[in-house]
Amino acid sequence: MVTNDRPIRISVVIPAFNEADSIGTQLNALASQISPGVDWGVIVADNGSQDKTVEVLRAHKETFPVPLRIVDASAVQGAAYAFNVGVTAARGESVAFCGADDRVDRGWIAAMVEPLTQTEVVGGPIRRLESPFRTGTDVLWNSVAPSRRTGQLMAVGSGNIAMHHDVYMAFGGFDHSHTRYGSDLDFGVRLQESGASVGFVEEMVYFFRPTTSSMTLLRKVLRSGQGEAVVWKRHEGLFRKENSRSWWLSIGPELIRAAASMRSRSDAAGVLRLGVSRLGQINGKWNLRRRSLPEQQLVDRVGDVHEL
Incomplete structure (x- = not known):
């Protein structure tokens, strides 16, 4: 030691x-x-x-x-x-x-x-x-x-x-x-x-x-989208577009463009990830309509640290 x-x-x-x-x-x-x-x-x-x-x-x-x-x-x-x-x-x-x-x-x-x-x-x-x-x-x-x-x-x-x-x-x-x-x-x-x-x-x-598992990766993408929606809401002044009506209106055309440009299996996987990400963001936004933002918990809230 x-x-x-x-x-x-x-x-x-x-x-x-x-x-x-x-x-x-x-x-x-x-x-x-x-x-x-x-x-x-x-x-x-x-x-x-x-x-x-x-x-x-x-x-x-x-x-x-x-x-x-x-x-x-x-x-x-x-x-x-x-x-x-x-x-x-x-x-x-x-x-x-x-x-x-x-x-x-x-x-x-x-x-x-x-x-x-x-x-x-x-x-x-x-x-x-x-x-x-x-x-x-x-x-x-x-x-x-x-x-x-x-x-x-x-x-x-x-x-x-x-x-x-x-x-x-x-x-x-x-x-x-x-x-x-x-x-x-x-x-x-x-x-x-x-x-x-x-x-x-x-x-x-x-x-x-x-991440090697496709399902695990998609779950991570979904949950990342949910987390991003919380960050957008907390920092509204920095994410005006993401908190505007235009963001909602842009989702459909964005996915259509992405799908139209697919040329390979890799492209298709990218479109799927984009769709799942947007789904997570939508879900995160919906959840925030039903509950308030969680209180920030920064490093000063940790308190005493104990060694194992």
């Missing part, structure tokens, strides 16, 4: 829920980091796992090359709350986020160190994680990308993002009233509104494990 009394420069925060079978890949990737001269550590925020996740973490803790802490994030279900708990427990000047079932590149930590001295928030390319593992896979998206509203760089999602700890605390971090979906979009919007500087780091490579 490694302990370190020196100041931690970067705290890596990983939310985990029932990841006993997959988190070892990410921990091994972190243990293999090439980061000479950088003091860093890992915090895994366990979101109430019912499997052997905590036991797996404790086994890795004994031989992990940097401090590995396990904290209890079981009070509220969802990755947003787990991130907030992990950042509250963090001692690093900066915090970096990754998923329990993904994999970071060997130079991930080293790639973010210098950019974080110049920029408050950094991200990089997200590539497809394949088995057997290889590095030259397709780039699926970038974790920071230009906003469609302003053209300025903003955080896209929660994986492969690093930022100054004080910036996270100042703008509130994740809103964990989003217990399932919507928290990533809300996070990116509020972070951009905070005025924090954002930069892209090509060498900050991250490998994402795609």
Whole structure:
């Protein structure tokens, strides 16, 4: 077990829920980091796992090359709350986020160190994680990308993002009233509104494990649409089009155009995902007519953090 009394420069925060079978890949990737001269550590925020996740973490803790802490994030279900708990427990000047079932590149930590001295928030390319593992896979998206509203760089999602700890605390971090979906979009919007500087780091490579089941993917798309509707309502001033009558009127023509342009099975799958996404957004909007927006729950609502 490694302990370190020196100041931690970067705290890596990983939310985990029932990841006993997959988190070892990410921990091994972190243990293999090439980061000479950088003091860093890992915090895994366990979101109430019912499997052997905590036991797996404790086994890795004994031989992990940097401090590995396990904290209890079981009070509220969802990755947003787990991130907030992990950042509250963090001692690093900066915090970096990754998923329990993904994999970071060997130079991930080293790639973010210098950019974080110049920029408050950094991200990089997200590539497809394949088995057997290889590095030259397709780039699926970038974790920071230009906003469609302003053209300025903003955080896209929660994986492969690093930022100054004080910036996270100042703008509130994740809103964990989003217990399932919507928290990533809300996070990116509020972070951009905070005025924090954002930069892209090509060498900050991250490998994402795609959903392989078509039905599971469609359920995620549906629930993401529901979460997006909540974010649109909460930030009405930023999403005027999505909260207007014209949005409703645009759905039919949009789907017709998409269907008319289909040329392959991949195109058909894209049209299906678009339709399911719009269905989720419609359902989310309908639900908000029957109930009020949930109260925001930001990082300052976490309270004391306990280690496991």
